[in-house]
Amino acid sequence: MKKILVLGGATTQVPLIRAAKEEGLYVVLCDWTTTNPGIPIADKHYQVSTLDLEAVLEVAKLEKVDGVISNSEPAMHNVAVVAEQLDLVGNSPLAVDILDSKYRFRELQRKCGVFFPKSSEIESEKQLSESLRGLRFPIIIKPSENSGSRGITVAFQNNLKEIIPIFEECRKFSRNGKVTVEEYIKMPSLYNVGGDIFVHHGKIIWDGLATCIRTEVAPMVPTGKMWPIYENEQHIRIIKSALEKLIQESGIVHGAYNIEGYFTDADDFFVIEINTRQGGNDIPQLIKEYCGIDMYKLLVTTAVGNDEYFEQVIADEFTKSKKYITNYIVFSSRDTIYKGIEIDESIQSMVYKVIECKQLGEKIRHKKDATDAVAMIRMSFDTRAQQLMFLQDAEQLIKLNGGGGTNTI
Numbered sequence: 280m281k282k283i284l285v286l287g288g289a290t291t292q293v294p295l296i297r298a299a300k301e302e303g304l305y306v307v308l309c310d311w312t313t314t315n316p317g318i319p320i321a322d323k324h325y326q327v328s329t330l331d332l333e334a335v336l337e338v339a340k341l342e343k344v345d346g347v348i349s350n351s352e353p354a355m356h357n358v359a360v361v362a363e364q365l366d367l368v369g370n371s372p373l374a375v376d377i378l379d380s381k382y383r384f385r386e387l388q389r390k391c392g393v394f395f396p397k398s399s400e401i402e403s404e405k406q407l408s409e410s411l412r413g414l415r416f417p418i419i420i421k422p423s424e425n426s427g428s429r430g431i432t433v434a435f436q437n438n439l440k441e442i443i444p445i446f447e448e449c450r451k452f453s454r455n456g457k458v459t460v461e462e463y464i465k466m467p468s469l470y471n472v473g474g475d476i477f478v479h480h481g482k483i484i485w486d487g488l489a490t491c492i493r494t495e496v497a498p499m500v501p502t503g504k505m506w507p508i509y510e511n512e513q514h515i516r517i518i519k520s521a522l523e524k525l526i527q528e529s530g531i532v533h534g535a536y537n538i539e540g541y542f543t544d545a546d547d548f549f550v551i552e553i554n555t556r557q558g559g560n561d562i563p564q565l566i567k568e569y570c571g572i573d574m575y576k577l578l579v580t581t582a583v584g585n586d587e588y589f590e591q592v593i594a595d596e597f598t599k600s601k602k603y604i605t606n607y608i609v610f611s612s613r614d615t616i617y618k619g620i621e622i623d624e625s626i627q628s629m630v631y632k633v634i635e636c637k638q639l640g641e642k643i644r645h646k647k648d649a650t651d652a653v654a655m656i657r658m659s660f661d662t663r664a665q666q667l668m669f670l671q672d673a674e675q676l677i678k679l680n681g682g683g684g685t686n687t688i
Contacts, residue, residue: 288317
C-alpha cells in the first residue's frame with residue numbers, strides 16, 4: 280500500500296484526505312493540533328506543525344512516503360521541499376515561492392510579456408513614502424503573501440497620513456511581513472475569470488475555469504462562481520495563452536491552482552494571481568458537479584505516481600455531463616444578527632444545496648472579506664440564459680431574514 284503525506288488536517292484538507300483513502304492510500308498526517316477534523320480520518324497523525332520543515336521532513340523520511348500534498352497555501356513551500364529532497368512528484372520550492380509572492384509574481388509577468396500593473400514591494404514607512412511617488416492613483420494595497428482576500432484595501436488619494444495605518448494593518452495579514460502596493464486596474468465588468476486548473480507533465484486541464492461573480496460593494500471579494508466560464512472564444516484563447524506562459528516560466532510542473540484575473544478596458548488580460556492551492560468554497564466539488572472531473576482524485580493519484588486517471592481526463596475518456604452550475608455566496612450589507620435566509624419560490628427547484636456559514640443568532644458584519652460569508656447557495660440551470668437571469672435578480676430572489684440585504688449597499 281502506497282503512503283501519502285498530507286500537511287494539515289483542517290476542514291479544507293478533509294476532502295483530500297478522504298480522496299486519498301478512497302484510492303486505497305495510507306494517509307500520514309502532519310497537524311499541530313489534536314482536534315482538527317482530518318485527524319480521525321487519517322491512518323496516522325503526527326502532532327507536528329506544517330510550517331516546521333525539519334519535523335515534516337523527518338516524518339516523511341521515517342514513514343517512507345510515496346507522495347506529499349496539501350491544500351494549505353502556507354504549507355506549499357514545505358510540500359515542495361519534501362518532494363524535492365525525497366525525489367517525489369512535485370514542484371521546486373523556487374517555483375512555489377514565485378507564485379506565493381505577489382511581487383515576485385509581477386516580476387514573472389514582466390518576464391513573460393504578460394500584462395501587469397506597476398507595483399512595488401515594501402516593508403517600511405520610508406519605502407511606502409518612496410513608492411507612492413511613482414504610482415498613479417488609485418492604488419491597491421495588499422499582503423505580499425496571503426490568501427482569502429484578507430487585508431486588501433484600495434486607496435484613492437495620495438495621502439500618506441491616511442495610507443500608513445492601512446499599510447500597517449495590511450502587514451498583519453502578510454506571512455513575510457511585506458506589502459505589495461500597485462496601481463489599481465479597474466474591473467470594467469463584475470464578471471471576471473476564476474476557478475481552478477490542474478497541471479501535470481506540462482499539460483493543463485482547463486475544465487475548472489469559471490466566471491467569478493463580484494459586486495460593486497467590496498469588489499475584491501468574490502460573491503460566487505459559475506460554470507462554464509462566460510467568455511468568448513477569443514478571450515478564452517488569450518486566457519489560456521497567458522496562463523501557459525506563466526506556468527511554464529515559473530517552473531511549475533504539478534498540482535492544482537486557483538486562478539484570478541480579468542480583462543481591462545483595453546482588453547488586456549490581467550492575471551491577478553495564481554494561487555498554489557485549490558480554490559476555497561468547495562470549488563473542486565463544484566467542478567465535479569459541473570463536468571464530472573474529480574480534482575481531489577487528480578491531485579492524490581498523480582502525487583504518488585499514478586497517472587491513470589489523469590490520462591483518462593486528458594483523453595476525455597469519460598462522460599462529462601456538463602451543467603450550468605452557480606455557487607452564489609450570500610453576504611450581509613450591514614452589521615446585524617443572522618436570522619436565516621429566504622429563497623424565492625421561483626428558484627427553489629434550481630437550488631440543490633444550501634450551506635450556512637453562520638449560526639442562527641450569530642453576529643454577522645457587512646462584507647469586508649471572504650470570512651464574512653453568511654451562506655452558499657448551490658444552483659443548477661438547464662441553460663446559460665437561466666443562469667444569467669438569476670444573477671440579474673439574485674438580490675431580490677435571495678434575502679436575509681430580518682433585513683440587511685445581500686451583497687448590496
